[in-house]
Structure formats: structure tokens, C-alpha cells
Amino acid sequence: MSVRVTVDGASPYDVVIGDGLMRELPQMLSGADRVAVVHTDSLAAYASGVFDTLRSSGFQVLPIVVPDAEAGKQLSVAGECWEALGAAGFTRNDAVVTVGGGAVTDLGGWVAAAWLRGVRVVHVPTTLLGMVDAAVGGKTAINTSAGKNLVGAFYPPVGVLCELAVLETLPRADYIAGLAEVVKAGFIADPVILDLIESDLAAAGTPRAPFTQEIIQRAVAVKARVVGADLTEQGLREILNYGHTLGHAIEKSENYTWRHGDAVAVGMLFAAELGRLAGSLDDVTADRHRRVIAGVGLPTSYDGVDWEHLRATMAVDKKSRGSRLRFVVLDELAVPRIMDSPPEDALIAAFSTVSGKATQ
Template identity: 35%
Template sequence: MQADNQASTKHIQVGLAERSYPIYIGQQLLPQLAALLPSLPQQICIITNATVAEHYLATVQAALPAECTVIVHYLEDGEHAKSLTSYGAVMDALIDASFNRDCAILALGGGVVGDLAGFVAATYQRGVDFYQIPTTLLAQVDSSVGGKTAINHPGGKNLIGAFYQPKAVVISIDCLNTLTPRDFACGVAEVIKYGIIHDAAFFAWLEQNQASLAARAPAALVHAISRACEIKAEMVAADEREQGVRALLNLGHTFGHAIEAECYEDWRHGEAVAAGTVIAAHFMQQANELSGADYQRIEQLLQAFELPVRAPLLAESRWQQRMQRDKKVQAGQLRLVLPTRIGHAELRKVSDWPAVWAAIAALSETSQ
């Protein structure tokens, strides 16, 4: 790896036959958009929010070809913006601007912006081109890659959506300089996940390079993001619609989504996933299927980035109800992503609720 003050641009290909696309990862990539995305159409709609726009919109607009007609649609900041109301407002804007089937949607922002923009692209005029420019670490290593697009419904998160792949993903690590420490740590939780489920050597690299990554050293960022994207690209290529191996990307998410749903005002996605990952690891340790040493390494690495490793105190009935709504539940039976060792995880049907609850209870806040 190069010195920490340098980072070369990486190019990763998501292999999906005629729908394959590149992921570009590096420094100062926003001014290079026209070169990186040579097939941009004449009509472009940038979907963003005011917070992101303040930092990056002018750079993106200046980088687009002068002959393009560009409109900007602003979403409100926060998960509530992934709504039918927001979706309808974007559709109205596209129709009012007379955008045709040759237009493109450009998502400039975090996961909320990317998810909604992707669903707009999947459904406007039966599908138009879509480009991802993720500005948070969480979006860069997770939601911007793989083609999952969605909006929320009052009945649940991401219930309305489609699998729809972008034409390209441009990840400029400079965007991470404006993240709060808390938001940055939320992204690191997803980076650590990739090491646990798929790559023990990458997990060890994260342990050895905690300081550089926490300091947002460019070379460390490019390496961590690139490896995470490589793993996700491999899983997406093998299982685009999450019928098998791609489901492993949901490590910690069944527990995490329950925490998010019950404590949405206080917990963020990456924090809930971190706590959920430790619960999943503890469940396997108490079943003697994960070594105590591996459990300790998982917990300690998450703690090193100041991520929570204990769950909030919730009633057992609330946990069970929320987890039964998970999209991986089949015929009323839980299916959990569970680590058997660092570098390997399995999706398993779990019918022993008392054992699941014992793992949750052992790691709830009152047990500290």
C-alpha cells in the first residue's frame, strides 16, 4: 500500500453481463465526472439534499458537460425523505421538465438519496439511466453498490422498491472529510462486516490499521472502501436478487433493524448493525460454534471505532415482533446470518427463540 498521503484511483467492475458497471474509488473524482462518465445523456436530474449540496453540488454541476440540461431536486434530510410523497415530487419535476427516456438520474448523497433516486430511475418511463455519487462511507461501501432501490411505507422500511443497477458508481473519498465522527463510524461498521463474513485477512488489516482508518488517511480509505466494494461486487454478481450468498451481507441486520425500529430517534443504522453483529456473534459463541477469541476480536474492533456493542433494553416481545417482520423470515421462521469464524458466515434457519433471546438479553444495556 502507498504512503498515507497518497491514494491511486481504483477501478472495480461489477460483473452482471450486459448490465455490468464500474466503480471508481479515489481522490478528487468529482471534477473528473465528464471523463469518468463519458456516456452521460443530454438531460440530467441531480437528486440531493441541502446539506450535501452545500458541499458538493457546485463541483458536480461544473464537471458536467456544458451542453447538458441539468435540473436539481432537493430531498429533505433524513430517513423520512424515502417516502411516496418525495417519490411523487421527483416524478412531477421530471415530467414538468419534459425529461424523456434518454435522461439520467444522478444520486448525490447518502443512502436515503441513493435509494430513492434509484427507485425513481427504475420506474420513470419504465427505466432510465442512473449514476451513484455516494457521499457517506455507509453509502460508499453498501447501498450505492448492488442495485437495491427502495422507498419506505408507513407499514415498514424499504417495502416498495426494485432491483435496478446503476450505470456507474463514483466514490470520491474527499466527501468523507465533512462527515461527523459518528457518521463515519457508522460506515466503518459495514466495512468491518465484510471482513467478518468473507475475508479474515481484511479483518486483520482493519485491526492493524485502526489508527490510519480512524484518521481518514487517503490510502487507508481507498484500500478499505475498495476491498469492501470488491467483496460486495463479487456477491452481487453471484446472487443479484439475494436468493443465496448475497444474504450474508445482512450480518447483524435482523437484530439491527429491530433496534432501529424501536429506537429510531437515538440509534443510527451503522450503530444498530454493530450491536446486532455482536449479538449474532454471541449467539454462536454460546452455541460453541464461534471461538471466544474470535468473539473478542469482533467486539474489540467495533469498540475501537466507538461503535456500540450492547443493545438497548427492550421487552422480549418487542424484539420478537420486530424480528419476525424481517424480510429473511420464511414461513414464520427466522433466518439469521451467523458467523462461524472470522472470514466466514452462514445463513441459517433458527427455531430456538429462547437461545436467541438469551444472546440478546446477555448483551442488553442492563448486563453491562
């Protein structure tokens, strides 16, 4: 059985979660002659099923193969995609479909946003991270040498199709990494997610948990409510970056060899401690972070580069204002806020709890 979550706003769209969803794809692309399917070589077999669905409905299909993971989120790769669209004669009536994880939806979404100043895009995320985060909300981007996701646009898709069966093909480490964004949604807005996960921590680390569809639906609903009210991150949407300021700095410092969810997990523990040190977050909720994060198999510490390096990297975070660092913290469970310019001694103390000397 499939469920739908509607993302409201100027251009509303549905996120459909379930199995057997490809039948909905042609309707989302109605009116197009040509459809570019952006995917990685590792997903060629899955993408071929998308090709078949589109061709059987009369669309001309242009496969565009891009590098895996963050290696694909480069200006040169986006340029190659645009050249392919141009060579195939893509017009504003035509469309792009992304098939892959968050890196593919980020890249393909930006390619669609920029081509002819915008053609339709449908995301078919194949990872848990893509389903609950990257494919929903219209953020599109590539990386630069200065940092992650610094060049892009807010460009909502016309639909998102989350096929749950494909999660069974994910390596366990990738699935667990995706859980970080689900856990994040629980802490910032929907504690029922945490209750479900804690009801069976061992099962939560697999796509076969009896509550998998529900926690995905709930995480998507959290993001849908936020981005529907604040697409361009002028205020409310910043809460979705809980754990991301330090997380992005870890990713960049490790040349993106750390999974996004793993880095965000450490970032959430850091943010929880920062809230505790500020006297706003109670011990029970702060300690619950470590119990849930460790319980599903996510990392609880980082022992790579030193604090000074991470501190400098965070200075170019998208939420920073001038030289001021800004972090999303919790005043209590499901009550997030922005902490502007926290004291340096509090930052250092919070980092010490995740710096590799903390309990693994």
C-alpha cells in the same frame, strides 16, 4: 490515485474510488440531454460542483432537493421526484445522479428504476456507508410504516464515483457508523480488512488512516463479488445482511434516530453470540467482534425497547419466511451461513449480551 472495482452481472459497472473523479461523470451519462441531480439541502455546495461538471459538458441539469436521511425515503418524496421528472420532460435517454448518503442513493435509485420503467442512474455517495454499501449492488428502496426498505427494486447503477476527499467533511460519528459495514465485510469474507483496522484502531476511526482507501476498496470488492453472482438476493447475497436483522429492528423501533451502522454493529455482536451459542463459532472470533467494534468507537449495546418488541419487528424482516426468523451467522471467520428458526432461548440469551447490561 484512483482504483476501480467492477461489479459483474447482466449490466456490469465500475465503482471508482479516489479523488478528482467528476471528470468521469459525463462519459457515464453520454447520450442524455437532461440529468436530474437528487441531493439534500445540506449537500447543496457539493452538489453545485456536480452541476457545474454536467453543464460544462452540455447537459441540462434538474436539481431535486430531498429531505435528509430516512425522512427522504418516503413514498411522498419519491412522488415529488417523479412529478419533477415529468414536468421537465425526462425521457428514457435521460438520467439521474444521486449525491448523498445511503438514504439518497436508495431513494434516487428507486426513482430512476421506476421512471419510464428505468432510466440510467449514477451514484455519487458522500458518506462511508454510501460508498461501501448503499451505492453498490443495485438495491433501491423506501420505507413504510411496516419496516425499513420494504418497497423498492433491484436496479444497478451505470457507475459509482466514491470521492474520498468528501469523507473529511463527515461528522466523526457518521464516519464511524459507516465503518460497521466495512467491519462486516471483514467478518463475512475478507479478514484482511480486520487485520488492517486492528493495526491501528485509533486511526481506523478517521478517514485519514493510511489504509482508508484499501479497506474501502476491499469492502466494495466483497459486495461486488456477492451481488455480481446474486443480484436479486436469492441465496448468496443474504450473507451481506450479517447483523442487519436485529439492526433493522433497532432502527425501526427507534424511529430511525439510530444510525444504520450503529444498529448493525449491535446486530453483529448479537449474531456472533448466536453463532457461539450454536456451537459453530469459536470464542476467539466471537470475542474479536467486540474488540474491533468497540475499538473503532461503534456501540456494543442497546437499551431501548424490550426483546418482545424487537422479536415482533424482526418477523417482517425481508429474510423471514412465514413465521420463521432467519439470521446470518458465522461458522468460522469468513464462513457465513443462514441459521433458520434458532431456538427462542438462544435468541434471548444472545440478546442479553447486548441489551444494555453488557459491557459498554
